[in-house]
Amino acid sequence: MDQLKKIIKSLSPRQMAIIAFALLLSGGLIYSLVHWRKEANFKTLYTGLAAEDSAAVIQKIKESGADFRLSESGDVISVPAEKLAELRLQLAGAGLPRTGRIGFEIFDKTNLGATDFVEHVNYGRALEGELERTVSSLSEVEQARVHITFPKDSVFTESRQPAKASVMVKLRPGAHLLPRNVVAVANLVSSAVEGLTPDSVSILDMQGNLLSKPAASSQEDAASEAALDYRQKVEHELLQKISSTLDPLLGRDKYRASMSVDIDLTSGEQSEETVDPSKSVMLQSQKTEEVVGGAGSGGIPGTASNLPRPAPRVGLNGTTTTRRTENITWQPSRVARTTKFPQGAIRRMSVALVMDQNVKWEGTGKNLHRVIVPPSAETLKSVKEVVTAAIGFDEDRGDVITVETLPFEETLNQAAPEAPSPGPAPAAKNPLENLMKLPMPVLIGAAAGVLIVFAGLIFLVARKGRKNTLVQMAHEPAALPAGGEKPALQAVDMEAQIEAQLAEREEEQRKADLATLAAIKVPPVKTKKAEVLAKQIRETTKKDSISSANILQSWIHER
Numbered sequence: 001m002d003q004l005k006k007i008i009k010s011l012s013p014r015q016m017a018i019i020a021f022a023l024l025l026s027g028g029l030i031y032s033l034v035h036w037r038k039e040a041n042f043k044t045l046y047t048g049l050a051a052e053d054s055a056a057v058i059q060k061i062k063e064s065g066a067d068f069r070l071s072e073s074g075d076v077i078s079v080p081a082e083k084l085a086e087l088r089l090q091l092a093g094a095g096l097p098r099t100g101r102i103g104f105e106i107f108d109k110t111n112l113g114a115t116d117f118v119e120h121v122n123y124g125r126a127l128e129g130e131l132e133r134t135v136s137s138l139s140e141v142e143q144a145r146v147h148i149t150f151p152k153d154s155v156f157t158e159s160r161q162p163a164k165a166s167v168m169v170k171l172r173p174g175a176h177l178l179p180r181n182v183v184a185v186a187n188l189v190s191s192a193v194e195g196l197t198p199d200s201v202s203i204l205d206m207q208g209n210l211l212s213k214p215a216a217s218s219q220e221d222a223a224s225e226a227a228l229d230y231r232q233k234v235e236h237e238l239l240q241k242i243s244s245t246l247d248p249l250l251g252r253d254k255y256r257a258s259m260s261v262d263i264d265l266t267s268g269e270q271s272e273e274t275v276d277p278s279k280s281v282m283l284q285s286q287k288t289e290e291v292v293g294g295a296g297s298g299g300i301p302g303t304a305s306n307l308p309r310p311a312p313r314v315g316l317n318g319t320t321t322t323r324r325t326e327n328i329t330w331q332p333s334r335v336a337r338t339t340k341f342p343q344g345a346i347r348r349m350s351v352a353l354v355m356d357q358n359v360k361w362e363g364t365g366k367n368l369h370r371v372i373v374p375p376s377a378e379t380l381k382s383v384k385e386v387v388t389a390a391i392g393f394d395e396d397r398g399d400v401i402t403v404e405t406l407p408f409e410e411t412l413n414q415a416a417p418e419a420p421s422p423g424p425a426p427a428a429k430n431p432l433e434n435l436m437k438l439p440m441p442v443l444i445g446a447a448a449g450v451l452i453v454f455a456g457l458i459f460l461v462a463r464k465g466r467k468n469t470l471v472q473m474a475h476e477p478a479a480l481p482a483g484g485e486k487p488a489l490q491a492v493d494m495e496a497q498i499e500a501q502l503a504e505r506e507e508e509q510r511k512a513d514l515a516t517l518a519a520i521k522v523p524p525v526k527t528k529k530a531e532v533l534a535k536q537i538r539e540t541t542k543k544d545s546i547s548s549a550n551i552l553q554s555w556i557h558e559r
Contacts (some may be wrong), residue, residue: 029488042069042078042501045087046097049075053097060091061156124148131189135167138185140175144168151195163196165189167203227265230344235259238349241390246383253410254356259349259391267343271336279333288325350400353387355380356408361417368416374405 010018045068046057061068061079066087071076079087090098104126114122128146152161167189171177183497186201203212213225242257259284358373384403393399429443514557 023069041081043081043084045077045079045084047076049077049097056096057091060094060096061087064090102126103133124150127192131167131192134188135169135185138181140177141169142172143170146189148193148196150193162200163193165196165201167201168206168226169203170206177205177211186212209385215554227263230265231261231263234263234344234346235261238391240385242353244353245386245390249383250355250384256354258352261349261428262347264345264347265343269340270339270341272339273337276333276335276337280330281312281333282328283331284327284329286327288327290323290325292323293322347399348398348400349391349393350399351387351391351393353383353401353403355383355403355405356411357405359407359414370414370416372407372411380405 046053049057051074054070057077058070059067061077064087066079066083070076071078102125106122106126111118125296125372128148131146131148132144135141135146147166149161149164151163152159156161167185171186182203183198185203186198189201190196190198201212204210238259238261239257242259243252246255246257251272277356355375357375360371360373361368362371363369380403384401387393388401393401
């Protein structure tokens with residue numbers, strides 16, 4: 001302790017300030033490392049919780065005795081990594097979180113005193129909660145809210161009211177619902193409620209945009225709306241092709257494109273039959289042959305007529321008639337075609353493309369003026385050819401494409417460039433912010449390096465203080481002998497005394513340094529600077545003892 005007090009007393013105010021700063025820096029660094037290490041161990045348990053769910057989850061975590069962190073918004077809860085799986089299982093067993101709305105578990109407990117009205121209200125709450133959970137399970141939906149109005153029955157037709165429902169969805173960042181997804185949600189909700197049709201389901205987003213389209217009042221309105229939607233879809237797809245082609249060439253803000261498409265929305269069927277008389281084939285052939293007449297026996301019946309060779313009789317002649325008929329039917333070649341015309345064929349398209357012009361500033365000072373530089377004719381021709389190929393331009397169909405160049409309003413209002421001026425000096429960054437971004441091994445190594453440098457600084461400051469003490473002791477005036485002794489003898493005696501004191505002090509200094517280094521657990525620094533200085537002093541004194549004695553006497557008198 002005495003040695004430490006001497007070291008502290010020998011330090012200057014500047015050295016004390018440096019040591020204090022090093023201590024504060026080391027302490028702050030160690031605290032930051034410990035705090036960062038502790039906070040980095042926390043993992044997210046749940047995100048996007050409702051207020052009632054957050055309260056229930058935190059209550060369960062407190063009952064388990066685990067530590068937790070709650071975000072400023074109150075919808076994110078973090079717990080230590082080693083407790084994450086265990087807490088999730090415990091909360092799942094307790095039915096948490098419930099996403100803010102209760103489902104059919106409301107009927108788990110029997111309430112014998114509940115009226116019919118209360119049961120009806122509870123059924124509505126349970127159905128809405130279940131639908132909210134189902135809609136929220138979609139990948140694009142982060143949170144959903146469902147409201148249902150059940151149908152109202154009445155003996156009077158005028159008093160009957162159909163069922164209705166409204167769904168509000170909160171989409172995830174960067175996600176959007178396609179039209180077919182909106183239709184699917186509407187059908188999902190309508191299928192879960194008795195008497196509810198998909199047309200009676202309204203779907204909105206958090207910005208108040210109506211995602212589900214209202215049903216058309218008549219069949220003609222529905223057809224007109226479908227035709228308009230199809231036309232807009234075709235125009236949008238063609239404009240997308242133009243944008244994806246010209247954006248890398250001109251830039252997103254260097255052109256404007258517009259398109260109008262005339263679409264044939266009628267559909268029909270055409271039948272055509274062609275007969276070729278030069279090509280005919282035999283379709284049917286019919287032949288008929290008829291034979292009439294022939295010789296026969298006649299006369300009086302009896303023995304004579306039955307003999308083998310009867311006698312010829314006069315007045316009997318034989319006659320025979322033959323007739324043939326042939327009927328052939330020929331059929332000419334016939335070709336029948338049936339053509340169906342699809343709906344939505346493009347009759348004609350018109351494309352208008354306007355390109356921006358560049359601005360160049362010429363002159364300096366008051367003579368600074370703006371010069372508008374339009375694109376070259378080759379550039380306009382190349383752009384027109386590229387757009388023609390991208391959209392499927394057909395000149396025979398009557399398509400029109402126009403490419404012009406005009407300066408945009410933003411280009412005309414562009415301010416003149418100002419002379420460069422030295423900007424403000426960048427704000428100094430907090431070194432701890434960048435330090436906390438480093439990996440843990442690097443931070444531990446940096447902390448060890450700071451401690452080693454701090455220990456070395458203490459060692460050097462203490463060594464310098466002890467050296468100054470030795471020099472002061474060596475410069476203290478000694479009692480000169482009386483009489484007329486020569487200055488040379490006095491110098492020799494003084495030199496011997498100084499050498500003895502220096503040798504003794506150096507040995508004590510070496511032992512003290514080793515003890516100090518062993519106490520702070522820093523490897524000893526082996527240096528021979530003091531020995532070299534002492535050796536130089538001895539050699540200089542031996543060569544010129546008188547001059548050395550005079551110098552030493554002048555130092556003593558100055559003290």
